[in-house]
Amino acid sequence: MQLLFVERPLMPAAQLVLTGAAYQHVICVLRLEIGAALELVGSDQVGFAATITAIDPANSSFSVQLAAVALPNTELPVQATIICGLPKGEKTKLIVQKATELGVARIIFCPMQRSIMRWRPEQVTKKVAHLQQIAASAAEQSHRRLIPQVEYWPTLAPLPSVGLNLVAYEEVVKNGQQDLALAQAFQTLRQQLLALPHEAAVPPTDRPAVRMIFGPEGGLAPVEVADLTARGVQSVGLGPRILRTETAPLYFLSSLSYAIEVETLPR
Amino acid sequence: MQLLFVERPLMPAAQLVLTGAAYQHVICVLRLEIGAALELVGSDQVGFAATITAIDPANSSFSVQLAAVALPNTELPVQATIICGLPKGEKTKLIVQKATELGVARIIFCPMQRSIMRWRPEQVTKKVAHLQQIAASAAEQSHRRLIPQVEYWPTLAPLPSVGLNLVAYEEVVKNGQQDLALAQAFQTLRQQLLALPHEAAVPPTDRPAVRMIFGPEGGLAPVEVADLTARGVQSVGLGPRILRTETAPLYFLSSLSYAIEVETLPR
Numbered sequence: 001m002q003l004l005f006v007e008r009p010l011m012p013a014a015q016l017v018l019t020g021a022a023y024q025h026v027i028c029v030l031r032l033e034i035g036a037a038l039e040l041v042g043s044d045q046v047g048f049a050a051t052i053t054a055i056d057p058a059n060s061s062f063s064v065q066l067a068a069v070a071l072p073n074t075e076l077p078v079q080a081t082i083i084c085g086l087p088k089g090e091k092t093k094l095i096v097q098k099a100t101e102l103g104v105a106r107i108i109f110c111p112m113q114r115s116i117m118r119w120r121p122e123q124v125t126k127k128v129a130h131l132q133q134i135a136a137s138a139a140e141q142s143h144r145r146l147i148p149q150v151e152y153w154p155t156l157a158p159l160p161s162v163g164l165n166l167v168a169y170e171e172v173v174k175n176g177q178q179d180l181a182l183a184q185a186f187q188t189l190r191q192q193l194l195a196l197p198h199e200a201a202v203p204p205t206d207r208p209a210v211r212m213i214f215g216p217e218g219g220l221a222p223v224e225v226a227d228l229t230a231r232g233v234q235s236v237g238l239g240p241r242i243l244r245t246e247t248a249p250l251y252f253l254s255s256l257s258y259a260i261e262v263e264t265l266p267r
Numbered sequence: 268m269q270l271l272f273v274e275r276p277l278m279p280a281a282q283l284v285l286t287g288a289a290y291q292h293v294i295c296v297l298r299l300e301i302g303a304a305l306e307l308v309g310s311d312q313v314g315f316a317a318t319i320t321a322i323d324p325a326n327s328s329f330s331v332q333l334a335a336v337a338l339p340n341t342e343l344p345v346q347a348t349i350i351c352g353l354p355k356g357e358k359t360k361l362i363v364q365k366a367t368e369l370g371v372a373r374i375i376f377c378p379m380q381r382s383i384m385r386w387r388p389e390q391v392t393k394k395v396a397h398l399q400q401i402a403a404s405a406a407e408q409s410h411r412r413l414i415p416q417v418e419y420w421p422t423l424a425p426l427p428s429v430g431l432n433l434v435a436y437e438e439v440v441k442n443g444q445q446d447l448a449l450a451q452a453f454q455t456l457r458q459q460l461l462a463l464p465h466e467a468a469v470p471p472t473d474r475p476a477v478r479m480i481f482g483p484e485g486g487l488a489p490v491e492v493a494d495l496t497a498r499g500v501q502s503v504g505l506g507p508r509i510l511r512t513e514t515a516p517l518y519f520l521s522s523l524s525y526a527i528e529v530e531t532l533p534r
Contacts, residue, residue, distance in 0.1 A: 072507065073507070074507045074508050094361075098514055098517070101508060101509075101510050101511060101514050102508070102510075102514070102518065103506075103508060141509065141511065142508045142509045142510065142511075143508060143509045144508065179529070180529075182525070182529050182530075183525075183529055183530040186530070237529075238529075239370075239524040239525070239528050239529055240339065240340070240341045240528060241341050241368060241369070241370060241409045241410060241411065241524075242368075242408065242409045242410045243368050243369075243409065244368060244408065244409075247365055247368050247369070247517075250365070250514075250517055250521065251369065251521040251524070251525075254517065254518040254521030254522050254525075255521050255522055255524070255525030255529070257506040257508075257518070257522070258449070258450075258506070258518075258521075258522030258525055258526065259525065259530065261506050261507060262446070262447075262449050262450055262504075262505075262506055262522070263449075263450040263453070263526065264447065264450065
């Protein structure tokens with residue numbers, strides 16, 4: 001079922017008239033007809049099943065009837081940010097698409113010491129806009145409730161001190177010792193979630209935050225890791241194998257989802 | 268550090284002479300020189316750090332000295348197989364590369380009811396060989412101890428009854444109920460691992476097995492799910508978002524690694 005983000009909050013059982021880009025996309029491109037089912041997500045990040053009840057080509061508009069009950073939430077209960085050392089070529093697109101499917105809230109690309117690729121200042125706006133489009137498509141496809149924000153940072157800015165700041169560092173992997181830092185970080189997030197009054201009552205921006213930094217191809221330089229560690233960022237390993245720069249964020253987000261959305265078995 | 272698979276078991280502190288494809292790759296392509304460090308993995312799936320001690324271009328051979336102690340194991344302690352509904356275009360390559368990094372043992376592509384792509388019988392050998400090459404490169408890059416096996420099945424053959432057989436089914440996701448089946452499957456694997464005499468003593472083929480089936484674009488048809496369920500295959504959800512056909516196996520393998528290689532904290 002096609003999902004459509006609309007820029008207003010949605011009320012149960014409401015009738016809406018949609019125009020502009022929504023008309024263009026749903027009626028002209030997808031060619032949906034009266035009676036077709038849609039999923040609408042409002043600016044308050046609540047989704048509803050909807051049915052097309054009328055189409056008015058003269059005014060480039062169409063009407064929908066929302067269901068009486070909201071659809072289940074699909075957002076990660078924490079705000080997850082990935083900060084990726086700028087990789088080569090098409091990898092930015094792969095990271096944005098897959099991280100969006102896996103529930104990321106914010107994706108930041110930042111040139112790091114071993115980044116081969118650099119973006120010229122005049123390229124940044126266009127490249128970020130293109131990646132933002134990819135995030136929007138992937139958010140629709142995966143039935144998200146928000147579109148992740150894509151950003152470019154010319155240097156690694158200071159990170160907010162509220163929330164968990166982590167860095168993926170493969171030297172932790174190479175020495176062959178088991179590393180519990182990732183499991184400990186997820187355990188901290190679980191405890192923060194349990195301490196919230198009630199998940200639905202917490203605005204998304206007030207949910208527990210986790211940020212994870214990933215090196216580009218070739219990894220982070222030891223001096224970068226030392227600098228991050230000095231700033232209080234925790235080094236974590238992501239299992240015993242060496243992951244490519246575009247695979248590591250997907251491992252992180254998948255295991256985050258598993259740890260806080262799927263695994264609730266007593267041990 | 269470059270990893271090289273060799274087709275013989277390796278002894279600690281041994282000196283080896285390598286020829287053929289190994290010479291071609293390490294000396295002619297990578298242009299490594301005397302004193303350069305390598306990682307060698309033997310046919311017994313044990314890896315050693317090694318140093319190039321001599322190069323003999325006249326005989327197209329080079330010599331290496333192995334370290335006295337083996338490197339840490341990097342293999343998943345279970346045998347994980349993914350069975351993927353044949354997807355479109357380049358997605359087979361992405362799945363093979365990423366699943367290899369994430370520790371898969373066996374990758375099977377199989378046309379399913381909603382597969383748009385079909386391979387003609389005369390294409391199969393060439394396509395599988397190409398994907399096997401991608402698996403070999405990714406296994407080297409991610410410092411695996413074995414190269415996953417890539418296969419094509421024209422139809423979904425009966426699955427072995429030993430081990431866990433799972434199918435990813437997004438209807439489980441869409442109804443919004445929390446689904447514990449994945450966590451329960453991983454808990455079963457953990458218990459099987461705890462029951463083994465000692466991990467290092469267990470040949471890879473005797474390790475606990477888990478197989479997971481994924482639909483192509485558009486998902487599995489309900490009749491396919493019903494047939495699999497009738498054959499005793501367990502339906503599992505992979506978190507609350509809809510994942511693309513190539514993303515679902517990566518979620519599965521990442522969370523498997525997290526659950527049995529990383530997370531050992533008491534809860």
